[in-house]
Amino acid sequence: MSIDIAELLPLNRCGTCPIRHRALCSVADDKALKALNQISRRTRFEAGQTIMSEEAPVDFVGNVVSGVVKLTKITPDGREQIVGLLFPSDFVGRTFADSSAFSAEAATDVELCCLQKPGFERILADHRDLEHKLLIDTLDELDAAREWMLLLGCKTAAEKIASFLLMLVRRAFNTGCGQDPPPNQLVFELPVSRADMAGYLGMAVETVSRQLSQLKADGVIRLVDVQHFLVKDLGRLAEIAGQEPPVYVEDAEFETRRY
Amino acid sequence: MSIDIAELLPLNRCGTCPIRHRALCSVADDKALKALNQISRRTRFEAGQTIMSEEAPVDFVGNVVSGVVKLTKITPDGREQIVGLLFPSDFVGRTFADSSAFSAEAATDVELCCLQKPGFERILADHRDLEHKLLIDTLDELDAAREWMLLLGCKTAAEKIASFLLMLVRRAFNTGCGQDPPPNQLVFELPVSRADMAGYLGMAVETVSRQLSQLKADGVIRLVDVQHFLVKDLGRLAEIAGQEPPVYVEDAEFETRRY
DNA sequence: CGACATGTTGAACCTCATCAACCGACGTGG
DNA sequence: CCACGTCGGTTGATGAGGTTCAACATGTCG
Secondary structure, three states, rough: OOOHHHHHHHHHHHHHOOOOOOOOOHHHOOOHHHHHHHHHEEEEOOOOOEEOOOOOOOOOEEEEOOOOOOEEOOOOOEEEEEEEEEOOOOOOOOOOOOOOOEEEEOOOOOEEEEHHHHHHHHHHHHHHHHHHHHHHHHHHHHHHHHHHHHHHHOOOHHHHHHHHHHHHHHHHHHHHOOOOOOOOOOOOEEOOHHHHHHHHHHHOEEEEEEEHHHHHHHEEEEEEEEEEEEEOOOOHHHHHHOOOOOOOOOOOOOOOOOO | OOOOOOHHHHHHHHHHOOOOOOOHHOOOOOOHHHHHHHHEEEEEOOOOOOEEEOOOOOEEEEEEEEEOOEEEOOOOOOEEEEEEEEEOOOEEEEOOOOOOOOOEEEEOOOEEEEEHHHHHHHHHOOHHHHHHHHHHHHHHHHHEEEEEEEEHHHOOHHHHHHHHHHHHHHHHHHHHOOOOOOEEEOOOOOOHHHHHHHHOOOHHHHHHHHHHHHHHOOOEEEEEOEEEEEEEOHHOOOOHHHOOOOOOOOOOOOOOOOO
């Protein structure tokens, strides 16, 4: 009785994938996983590279494995709004349509698990669980988008920045996956440039910078370096953002709620 | 050989339903339709009434049959942002979760086709087509939400108003359903109050009023009465909104794209 | 080391929110 | 029937918050 290594290989590939337990594939059984493997390819994009462009048809979708992807839309006269930031395990692209209404661009260096669209849609058809999970994720994404509308529509600059930082804190809390130590040192990464923060929050870079300085001056945070901040007063930060302070959950593996 | 009238009744009820061809049920076969009928109830809400409130669990979802529903979220200090306007055939409520993150309120008098949540989710499980359609609709909704983020994030007051009017024009163009004459008279309804427009567009009522007056002064529109406007220059309107002008489609029955 | 990108800080301007007065429509009660 | 209050909408005056323009600082890469 022998074991067919080739048969197991694809499963192992996914087995070591960092987003295996959170992305769409978390609900895939062995059969579905093998099918996904056959149409998937890990691709790297450098910061600044365009992954897919609005108006141009795209023949693949994907999952963010590492890095941050920004979804953007540009007004006819050139202003750019970031309508979504996608983090590891998030889904990129528009299923069941030829093109996306938005461009996707690598905000940092990005690894993407790319899936050919026709193949992917066939797999969705064959595996209800996957399609169901996609529906759930899309509903969460919609809630998150609407939450962001609240921010864009009626929050002040200070509230916006605080909300953004808080979102990063929440993300860090919820993706600990047990392998990282609990963040008693409350240092977090600012994964994107000031310009991208500005684009996401609907304000000017200068205002972003000023508000960060203000939070620093008020002793709410400290800027370790340009890409890392330390939270000195989480309560105050949450208060400024107009939200409840987040709580660290020990094992956040299955904490899928989005912020 | 006799016909069981009771058997046919539910189908007839839906048969005369104005949103039968556009809502979720458009993909329901007779069997699914009968199942939906058994858990559905047409309910009326008066303008201003709360349909469901964030934080409070809700045991039903629904489809807007007539009227306009606003989805709102309130900041801790009382500012209200409207994160979505739902028109006839749009879906209300959050499937696969106990409560919605947003409140739904009748912006006008509303007729809602209410469906008990547990029953509805069972029907989704039994009828893939329905769940698939829900996925497609949710994806469209997400695109629309992101489109709105562009508006909230980087458009001026004038652009916002123009975009809003244009959205109403598009809706009217796309839901003609052949029964209404093509709108050679370009008169459209403002289905919500100035306050709700303001809440949706993220600006003050006064600004809404002023911008409407400005469009009037510029000869782009005319205010027939407080709830109806006539478009005198569609091209200009689209230009101000920063979009392509919409085109009237003869038979828009299956035009499901959202704006 | 200089060149270029990215981030910060300062000053002037402008859009829009805010406060306030006013108008017309509507409903109620005297 | 008219006086009255209320509510939704419009218009005017004022000021604050945030954009814009500009200079400067910092960091990175050849």
